[in-house]
Amino acid sequence: MNETDDTPPTELAPDAAAPSSGATETATFGLGCFWGPDARFGAMAGVVRTRVGYAGGTTPEPTYYNLGDHTEVVQVEYDPSEASYADLLEVFWSAHDPRSTARKRQYRSVILTDSVAHRQAAERTQREAESRLGGAVATVIEDLDAFHLAEPYHQKYELRATPVLGDELADRYGDALVDSTVAARLNGFVAGHGDAERRRSFLAELDLPPKVLDEVSRRI
Numbered sequence: 222m223n224e225t226d227d228t229p230p231t232e233l234a235p236d237a238a239a240p241s242s243g244a245t246e247t248a249t250f251g252l253g254c255f256w257g258p259d260a261r262f263g264a265m266a267g268v269v270r271t272r273v274g275y276a277g278g279t280t281p282e283p284t285y286y287n288l289g290d291h292t293e294v295v296q297v298e299y300d301p302s303e304a305s306y307a308d309l310l311e312v313f314w315s316a317h318d319p320r321s322t323a324r325k326r327q328y329r330s331v332i333l334t335d336s337v338a339h340r341q342a343a344e345r346t347q348r349e350a351e352s353r354l355g356g357a358v359a360t361v362i363e364d365l366d367a368f369h370l371a372e373p374y375h376q377k378y379e380l381r382a383t384p385v386l387g388d389e390l391a392d393r394y395g396d397a398l399v400d401s402t403v404a405a406r407l408n409g410f411v412a413g414h415g416d417a418e419r420r421r422s423f424l425a426e427l428d429l430p431p432k433v434l435d436e437v438s439r440r441i
C-alpha cells in the first residue's frame with residue numbers, strides 16, 4: 222500500500238467522451254473472440270467507448286469460464302453525428318468471415334439490435350453480404366436482451382498486453398479503463414488499426430511520460 226492509492230486516476234488527456242449532440246447510440250456485435258473487434262472498433266473516429274462482454278443467451282450472470290449459452294460480443298457506443306450505424310456494420314462484415322459456422326456458440330456471428338431502425342439496417346446489410354458472397358451467411362440478427370460486462374482483464378486486451386503502455390494505463394485508469402475513449406483508441410492503434418497520421422496526432426495530444434511514449438512510438 223502507498224499513499225497514492227486513494228488518488229483518482231490522472232487523465233492522459235481530456236477524454237472527449239461527451240459527443241457534441243449529447244446523445245450516443247449503441248451497437249452490439251459478436252464476431253469471434255472479442256479482443257480483436259474491441260481494438261478494431263475502438264480505433265474508429267466517432268466511437269466514444271467499447272466494452273466487451275457476453276450476450277445473446279439466457280444463462281444468468283455469465284463469466285468467461287461459465288459462459289452458458291452466451292456469445293462473446295463487443296458493445297460499441299458511438300456519436301451518430303460522427304459515425305453511422307452503417308459505418309459500424311461495414312466494419313462488422315469486413316472484420317470476419319460471416320460464412321464460417323463457429324464450432325462454439327461462444328464465437329458465433331451475431332448482430333444484436335436495440336431498435337427497429339438498427340434491425341432493418343442490419344437485415345439490409347445481411348442481404349447484401351449474401352449476394353456478395355453468393356449464398357447464405359451464418360450471421361444471425363437478434364434483439365439485444367442483456368449485455369453482461371466481461372472481466373476487467375478482457376477489456377482493452379491489446380492495450381493491456383502492450384509492454385510499458387499497458388501498465389501505465391492500467392495504473393492510471395484502474396477500473397475506469399473500460400470506459401475511456403483514450404484507452405479505446407490506443408487499444409485500436411497498438412493493434413495496428415487507424416492511419417499513421419491520425420495515430421501520430423492523437424499521440425501528440427497525450428500527456429505520457431517519455432519512456433512510455435518511446436515504447437508506443439516504436440509500436441504504432
Ligand code: MHO
Nearest residue numbers: 253254255256293327375
Ligand atoms: N483463448 C483464445 C481466445 C480468447 S477469447 C477471449 C485465445 O487465447 O486466443 O475467446
